[in-house]
Amino acid sequence: MTSYTTKNQFSPDWVPHPGISIQEVIDDREMTQSELARRMGRTSKFVNELMKGSASLSEETALQLEKVLGVRAGFWLSLERQYKLYKAEEAERESLARQEEWASSFPVAGMVKLGWIPKKREKSGIVKLLLEFFGVASPEAWGEIWGQGKLNVSYRSSQAFSSKATSVAAWLRFGQKIAIQKQIPPFNRNSFRQEIESIRGLAGYTDVKIFVPRLQEICQQCGVIVLFVPKLPGTVLSGAAHWFGGKPIIQLSLCHKSNDHLWFSFFHEMKHILSHSSKEIYINERTNDSPEEIQANKFAMNTLIPEEKYRIFISNWNGNISGIKSFASSVDIAPGIVVGRLQHDKRLPMTIGNELKIRYDWVFGR
Numbered sequence: 001m002t003s004y005t006t007k008n009q010f011s012p013d014w015v016p017h018p019g020i021s022i023q024e025v026i027d028d029r030e031m032t033q034s035e036l037a038r039r040m041g042r043t044s045k046f047v048n049e050l051m052k053g054s055a056s057l058s059e060e061t062a063l064q065l066e067k068v069l070g071v072r073a074g075f076w077l078s079l080e081r082q083y084k085l086y087k088a089e090e091a092e093r094e095s096l097a098r099q100e101e102w103a104s105s106f107p108v109a110g111m112v113k114l115g116w117i118p119k120k121r122e123k124s125g126i127v128k129l130l131l132e133f134f135g136v137a138s139p140e141a142w143g144e145i146w147g148q149g150k151l152n153v154s155y156r157s158s159q160a161f162s163s164k165a166t167s168v169a170a171w172l173r174f175g176q177k178i179a180i181q182k183q184i185p186p187f188n189r190n191s192f193r194q195e196i197e198s199i200r201g202l203a204g205y206t207d208v209k210i211f212v213p214r215l216q217e218i219c220q221q222c223g224v225i226v227l228f229v230p231k232l233p234g235t236v237l238s239g240a241a242h243w244f245g246g247k248p249i250i251q252l253s254l255c256h257k258s259n260d261h262l263w264f265s266f267f268h269e270m271k272h273i274l275s276h277s278s279k280e281i282y283i284n285e286r287t288n289d290s291p292e293e294i295q296a297n298k299f300a301m302n303t304l305i306p307e308e309k310y311r312i313f314i315s316n317w318n319g320n321i322s323g324i325k326s327f328a329s330s331v332d333i334a335p336g337i338v339v340g341r342l343q344h345d346k347r348l349p350m351t352i353g354n355e356l357k358i359r360y361d362w363v364f365g366r
Contacts, residue, residue, distance in 0.1 A: 015086035017053030018079040025069050040064045056080065093124040102139045103127045105166045110233045116174055134173055146173075167234030168283065175227050175251040176244040187223035187248050193274060195222060196303060203263045203304070204334040206358050215266075219250070224273060226266075227251045228362070239265040241272035242281040248273045259358040260340025267300035304337050314347065321353060334358060 037047040049055035057080040062073035146169040205211035231253040239252040272282040328335035336357030342348035
């Protein structure tokens, strides 16, 4: 006789309904559906529907089958659960396949290239991967969390460019997923503020393999996560400050290759973490005249180059490169950062002094 308690222990592409196994058992016993119905005390119509899979197999029916056929009720209920799950997954696949337009708005190829999601060919498979990546059950649920107006973002960067919302959301979500895995102490605002000078001292390093781990270590001890995450297609952002699970995150893209851009972005985001709402997401993308962004800009500029010393330097500077080097040495900052400030303030052409900037070679993912 077939061992029915060991059947269906694998996960096939198609899961049969319990009626097929019931039919196999009564065929082995040379029992008709009518006889089974009489022994169970059920109608022939019900048993016929059970065999066709159009009637659900309840706990009561499973117990009746156990008494009549000698196969434990748990086995029949397991078959019913597997079949119902299969049917639900089948319906979900059909539903997800209809969400192709929603999925097409995401930078899927870029996410696959960075290893954030595996490659899938089926439409439903891509949609499911995106939902799992964002930790939501449906595109509608995604819209409630990440949809238009839900991010409440504040932007800073170039007015000439604008990032795609779905690309920004994916980039931020990757930071959230890393934060979930990080075990860090509670955020200590005072300790973080006290580390400003030690962090500023890293701005003169040329090797990312040296200063990045040190920067992350200093910030992590204060309860702040610092991530370097490559930008996705459809984004022009250089960084963001946001919180997830009670953890503050400074997330920097590899968009800018020079030290003046990188360190300005870092200290800009640092100000958001130190002083602004933990419920907001602050993204360095385009100019924003909000009080928070103005404060963050001023903090970054004055942290890198003290305001009063910069003003004195400007009043006496004759425009030569040697003067930039001397001033940078006097305020203990890399000369390329002074060049970047002068270019930003339109006191130096964008084509002059760039040789003093440190160029970073990003060869890692975060």
